[in-house]
Amino acid sequence: SQTIHQWPATLVQPVGSPLSLECTVEGTSNPNLYWYRQAAGRGLQLLFYSVGIGQISSEVPQNLSASRPQDRQFILSSKKLLLSDSGFYLCAWSVGGTSTDTQYFGPGTRLTVL
Amino acid sequence: KQEVTQIPAALSVPEGENLVLNCSFTDSAIYNLQWFRQDPGKGLTSLLLIQSSQREQTSGRLNASLDKSSGRSTLYIAASQPGDSATYLCAVKAAGNKLTFGGGTRVLVKP
Numbered sequence: 069s070q071t072i073h074q075w076p077a078t079l080v081q082p083v084g085s086p087l088s089l090e091c092t093v094e095g096t097s098n099p100n101l102y103w104y105r106q107a108a109g110r111g112l113q114l115l116f117y118s119v120g121i122g123q124i125s126s127e128v129p130q131n132l133s134a135s136r137p138q139d140r141q142f143i144l145s146s147k148k149l150l151l152s153d154s155g156f157y158l159c160a161w162s163v164g165g166t167s168t169d170t171q172y173f174g175p176g177t178r179l180t181v182l
Numbered sequence: 183k184q185e186v187t188q189i190p191a192a193l194s195v196p197e198g199e200n201l202v203l204n205c206s207f208t209d210s211a212i213y214n215l216q217w218f219r220q221d222p223g224k225g226l227t228s229l230l231l232i233q234s235s236q237r238e239q240t241s242g243r244l245n246a247s248l249d250k251s252s253g254r255s256t257l258y259i260a261a262s263q264p265g266d267s268a269t270y271l272c273a274v275k276a277a278g279n280k281l282t283f284g285g286g287t288r289v290l291v292k293p
Contacts, residue, residue: 112226112271112283127280158225170216171273171281173225 070095074159074174081181087132087146089177091159094140099161101142102171103134107155118142119164154181184209184276188284196292201259203287205272210250216281217246217257218271226271230257262291 071094081087093099103115114127116134124134131150135143142159157177162169185208195201205215214233218226230239232248232255239246243260259266269288273281 111285112273114280114282117280156223160226170228170231172228173218175225176223178223 070161070172072159072161072172072174074157074177076177077175078178079180081149081179083151083181084148087144087149087153087179089144089157089159089179091142091144091174092140093161096140096161096163098139098164100164100169101136102160102162103142103144104158104160105155106158106176112158116144149181151181154179184212184274184282186272186274186282186284188270188272188287190287191285192288192290194290194292195262197262197264199262199291201257201262201266201289201291203257203259203270203272203289205255205257205284207253207255207274207282209276210253212250212274212276214275215246215248215255216273216275217244217255218273220269220271220286222269229270262289264291264293267291 073092100119102117104112105115106112116126118124118136121136132146159174160171162171187206189204212234214231216231217229219229220226230246232239245258248255267290269286271283271286273283275281
């Protein structure tokens with residue numbers, strides 16, 4: 069069966085510090101991968117998605133970047149965090165290439181920027 | 183641009199009552215619609231997925247309907263239990279493998 073992992077679970081970082089959040093998926097090959105952010109009082113916002121290694125699409129201009137160095141690894145990064153980067157970050161995966169795929173979500177990372 | 187709205191934002195019912203959660207979307211050109219559950223501080227759990235060609239899906243006490251032409255979906259939860267307390271999110275999938283989410287309905291089932 070497939071499993072999706074995210075770490076760390078929680079993170080408190082000062083403004084201006086770098087960020088690296090990691091997501092890995094087990095039990096499947098060549099998944100589509102997604103990063104979402106859920107800010108307080110707001111809905112889930114798609115930040116990045118990837119259909120393969122090194123292929124990243126950005127949905128919103130922002131202070132963040134994403135990379136996919138391996139088939140089942142997705143990394144969210146920032147060089148300098150802003151207060152507005154605080155939120156709950158969720159990684160998700162789906163089977164690629166069809167319209168019938170469900171998205172499966174990881175447990176999330178709670179990021180607080182002070 | 184697709185917009186998804188969920189009303190009400192919050193709902194409180196006594197145990198045993200049926201729950202009715204609404205979701206509306208502005209662009210009917212969708213591939214599917216998905217309902218998720220989110221417990222506080224946790225990730226999302228997929229409940230039901232309805233393809234654009236389907237009218238409804240059922241799983242246990244859950245039933246979701248889809249009226250694509252009017253841009254609406256309804257999630258019914260029969261005989262609610264305190265364990266059903268959570269936030270319920272709907273999301274529609276259009277071209278490009280992207281989901282657009284509604285803001286969610288926070289449900290509290292009182293014992």
